[in-house]
Amino acid sequence: MTLNSELMSRRQAAVVRGVGHATPVFADRALNSELWDVEGRRYVDFAGGIAVLNTGHRHPLVIKAVRDQLDRFTHTCFQVAPYDSYVELAERLNALAPISGPLKSILLTTGAEATENAVKIARAATGRSGVIAFTGGFHGRTAFASVMTGKVVPYKKGVVSPLPGVWHVPFPISGSEVTVDDALRYIGFIFKADIDASQVAAIIIEPVQGEGGFHQAPPELMRGLRRICDENGIVLIADEVQTGFGRTGKMFAMEHYDVKPDLICVAKSLAGGLPLSGVIGRAAIMDAAEPGGLGGTYAGHPLACAAALAVLDVFEQENLLARANEIGARLRDAIDRFAQANHLLPISRARGLGAMIAFDVLKQRGSNEPDAEATSQVTRLAHQNGLILLSCGTTANTIRILVPLTASDDIVDEGLSILESCLVA
Numbered sequence: 001m002t003l004n005s006e007l008m009s010r011r012q013a014a015v016v017r018g019v020g021h022a023t024p025v026f027a028d029r030a031l032n033s034e035l036w037d038v039e040g041r042r043y044v045d046f047a048g049g050i051a052v053l054n055t056g057h058r059h060p061l062v063i064k065a066v067r068d069q070l071d072r073f074t075h076t077c078f079q080v081a082p083y084d085s086y087v088e089l090a091e092r093l094n095a096l097a098p099i100s101g102p103l104k105s106i107l108l109t110t111g112a113e114a115t116e117n118a119v120k121i122a123r124a125a126t127g128r129s130g131v132i133a134f135t136g137g138f139h140g141r142t143a144f145a146s147v148m149t150g151k152v153v154p155y156k157k158g159v160v161s162p163l164p165g166v167w168h169v170p171f172p173i174s175g176s177e178v179t180v181d182d183a184l185r186y187i188g189f190i191f192k193a194d195i196d197a198s199q200v201a202a203i204i205i206e207p208v209q210g211e212g213g214f215h216q217a218p219p220e221l222m223r224g225l226r227r228i229c230d231e232n233g234i235v236l237i238a239d240e241v242q243t244g245f246g247r248t249g250k251m252f253a254m255e256h257y258d259v260k261p262d263l264i265c266v267a268k269s270l271a272g273g274l275p276l277s278g279v280i281g282r283a284a285i286m287d288a289a290e291p292g293g294l295g296g297t298y299a300g301h302p303l304a305c306a307a308a309l310a311v312l313d314v315f316e317q318e319n320l321l322a323r324a325n326e327i328g329a330r331l332r333d334a335i336d337r338f339a340q341a342n343h344l345l346p347i348s349r350a351r352g353l354g355a356m357i358a359f360d361v362l363k364q365r366g367s368n369e370p371d372a373e374a375t376s377q378v379t380r381l382a383h384q385n386g387l388i389l390l391s392c393g394t395t396a397n398t399i400r401i402l403v404p405l406t407a408s409d410d411i412v413d414e415g416l417s418i419l420e421s422c423l424v425a
């Protein structure tokens with residue numbers, strides 16, 4: 001039997017330090033919301049490969065679609081010999097996205113590629129270069145995406161250009177000192193001090209910050225951004241890479257708002273475990289880039305497109321949006337109960353939308369003081385006790401839950417009871 005510890009030493013010798021690892025668990029196989037490691041141990045999966053598996057590991061319909069595609073062709077490059085699944089997926093995404101039509105889409109491979117391409121498209125459409133993003137936001141790790149990401153350590157320090165053309169606005173978090181008014185006024189200051197509004201191509205925002213700690217953008221903020229964009233000809237980009245595909249109880253988190261973005265970035269759970277991303281947007285903006293200016297050798301890969309079409313079918317057939325809300329309510333109830341139990345570590349109440357649920361680990365009950373050390377202790381204990389659990393947050397004290405929406409109540413409850421055992425003070 002291969003041991004996790006042996007693989008970990010080989011990994012440390014052969015793989016760069018810069019790629020972090022949340023658990024010391026080397027995967028052997030996985031099904032729906034369970035994962036088995038190379039030593040045969042079973043885990044409940046509350047991470048879903050970081051929000052990729054809303055339809056669970058190896059959903060039978062997704063696997064069948066990929067198998068069928070494997071028997072036809074694996075790669076032609078959409079720019080060389082296109083295929084129907086890419087076109088059909090673009091049609092279905094255009095029909096689903098909460099953007100004022102007519103719409104067009106481009107398919108890519110990773111989330112960072114989606115955010116970078118959204119900015120390229122916005123720049124082509126406006127002839128401008130500036131970008132406004134938010135502190136605590138996460139938009140990827142490639143060169144420009146990490147510039148847009150609003151956190152220096154570990155994403156930017158020593159690796160990004162000091163003249164990026166991106167300005168960060170403080171993100172208003174309820175209970176913190178930054179209000180929506182502050183954030184909107186700050187944009188006004190940027191227009192006065194740094195870059196004229198007429199040179200700003202895009203504002204990019206996650207409707208719920210993922211890596212930043214599952215903080216929802218307040219509706220008044222989204223309305224304010226829409227107004228600023230309309231007044232100044234700026235493109236509003238919603239980064240739905242983590243919120244997308246049903247996680248928040250609606251297909252897109254932007255459906256929780258009464259304003260619409262111009263472009264939406266999607267990735268992660270779009271293709272149920274295969275690498276696929278995209279940008280969906282208003283056709284007039286999406287068509288601004290010259291032919292050949294967008295795309296990529298593997299972009300919109302046939303296996304991933306086949307998987308994504310199956311994912312959309314699964315959402316319909318299994319009513320996964322309703323299930324997201326049920327799972328979310330179950331998680332909230334349990335976490336709010338843990339928050340009131342004196343024998344457990346001090347934690348906040350649950351927050352989030354739908355099944356995108358998180359809580360903070362705190363130094364003291366009722367305080368807001370983060371306890372990053374206790375948080376990593378909780379995730380470490382969780383892995384030892386059979387639960388794959390992730391933390392996040394700008395102060396590294398948020399525990400987030402991204403269990404597949406296909407998980408049964410029994411599995412969700414099993415994960416929650418392991419979580420409770422890891423919170424014993």
Ligand code: PMP
Nearest residue numbers: 110111112138139140210241242
């Ligand atoms: N945007 C958001 C909101 C994300 O959560 C992530 C990944 N965590 C990305 C972009 C980048 O996606 P990828 O890692 O696939 O490049």
